[in-house]
Amino acid sequence: MSKQILVTGGTGFIGSHTVVELQNNGYEVVIVDNLSNSKIEVLEQIEAITGVRPKFEEFDLTDKQKVNDFFQKYTDLEAIIHFAASKAVGESVDKPLMYYNNNLNSLMNIMACMIDYKVPNLVFSSSCTVYGQPDKLPVTEQTPRKEAESPYGNTKSICEDIIRDTLKAYPELKGIALRYFNPIGAHETAKIGELPLGVPNNLIPFLTQTVAGIRPELSVFGDDYNTPDGSAIRDYIHVVDLAKAHVVAIERLLNDKNKANCEYFNVGTGNGVSVLEIIESFERATGEKVPHKIVARRAGDIEQIYADTTYANEELGWKAQSSLDETLLSAWKWQKNISES
Ligand code: GDU
Known part of the structure; x- marks a missing residue:
């Protein structure tokens, strides 16, 4: 019998790609989503x-009764992947209580x-x-x-702490927190x-x-950072590569390959890429021009971050596969598809 996995937020961006990968690997998926952002x-x-x-x-996971009813109905769950959360950094600054309420x-x-229902495995976004x-x-x-820059960021740190402390108190439970870098791109089918x-x-x-003509111009937020071309650096990962990391994490939990009952993995490519390099790569991959201008830095942005993925590569046996050009081409194919429909 196939193993049943609860995917909260499974109609969202990363959630939907993960559901596809899980189903392609023979898992049976139950999605819970309140459709607030999907x-x-x-x-x-x-x-x-x-x-x-x-x-x-369809229901809201902050409703304790509904969550209980759900677990009473679905008795074959073997693991949970918890994506459902509010995720807009700026909005979280304006509505901190909404963010703490939803995410915690x-x-x-x-x-x-x-x-209560003895579902032992959790993968957390x-x-x-x-x-x-x-x-x-x-x-x-x-x-x-480090101390979070926003209430949104703080909910991610606090959630990690909630998981760590709960798994310590209930050693029969196991969890993996995947620390995502910047997920981009779309499924190859668009x-x-x-x-x-x-x-x-x-x-x-x-x-x-x-590029689709919906916005006049892209603003590049800052070219005076201490980076080779002055624009900020991130680690952009294809969402399908990220989705596959979830399948590997689930397999690790189900097959008892975890080394501790609470584990953390960086899920990125290991490559730091600047905003100007993104534009260059996009133009090369798609043959389209990106109208852009340099403007001031965006408040709250960090200068640069990228992952050391050695631990994920060696322990999970997982590695991001897609090139940046391929990833950006997939994002463009998706944009064209939604612009046409
Ligand atoms: N940027 C621009 N112009 C834009 C939008 C973004 O130049 O119009 C730049 C940003 O300044 C940044 C880079 O592009 O240097 C990436 O910005 P994103 O907003 O795409 O991503 P962030 O790295 O800011 O945000 C990511 C996640 C968030 C949260 C955050 C934590 O998308 O959910 O986790 O990291 O810092």
């Missing part, structure tokens, strides 16, 4: 790609049910935001965490991808919307 049509797209429509329950309570409700601006690059999993609501905050959706 569309139900994603289920049809997942079915079009994999031939299987995942089970779906949903995790605590799920973990209480892991204990963490972020490189927990490292802040590190003193030394690249960052390893041992790089000290059937699923990132669907930003309103004006995108993130670089790639803003860039692709600019």
Whole structure:
């Protein structure tokens, strides 16, 4: 019998790509999502790609009763991948209580049910935001965490602490926190991808919307950083590579290959890429011009971060495969697809 996995936030950007990879690897998926930042049509797209429509329950994970009812109904769960969370950095500064309520309570409700209903395995969506601006690059999993720059970032650190403390108190449970760097790109079929609501905050959706003519110009936030070309550096990872890391993490938990009951992995490519290099790579990969101008730095941005992925490569046997050009081409194919429909 195939193993059943709960994927919260499974209709979102990273969630939907992970559901595809899980189903392609023979897992049975149940998605819980409140559709606050995604569309139900994603289920049809997942079915079009994999031939299987995942089970779906629409509710808000901050509702403790509904979470309990869910665990009472689904008794064959073997693991949970918890993506569901609010994730806009700027919005979190304006609405901190909403962020703490959504991101902390949903995790605590799920973990209480892991204990009560004996579902032992958790993979958690963490972020490189927990490292802040590190003193030394690249960052390893041992790089000290820093005080968060935003309430959003703080929820990721606090969630990691909630998981660490709960797993310590309940050693029959196991968890892996995957610290994502910057996920970009889309599925090769261009059937699923990132669907930003309103004006995108993130670089790639803003860039692709600019090239599609939806925005007049991309603003490059700062060219006076202490980097080779002056623009800020990040570690951009293809969302499908990131999705595959979740399948590997699930297999590690289910097959008892974990070394401790709470583990952390950096999930990036290991390459630091500047904003201007992104533009260059996009233009090379797609043959399109990116209209852009240099403007002032964006408040709250760090100068540079990229991963040391040695631990993930060696321990998980996982490595990001896609080149940056391929990844940006997939983002452009997705943008063209949604612009046309
Ligand atoms: N950038 C621009 N122009 C834009 C948008 C972004 O130049 O229009 C630059 C940013 O200044 C930054 C880089 O592009 O240097 C990437 O910016 P993103 O907004 O795409 O990503 P961030 O690295 O700022 O954000 C990521 C995640 C967030 C959160 C954050 C933590 O997307 O969810 O985890 O890291 O710092």
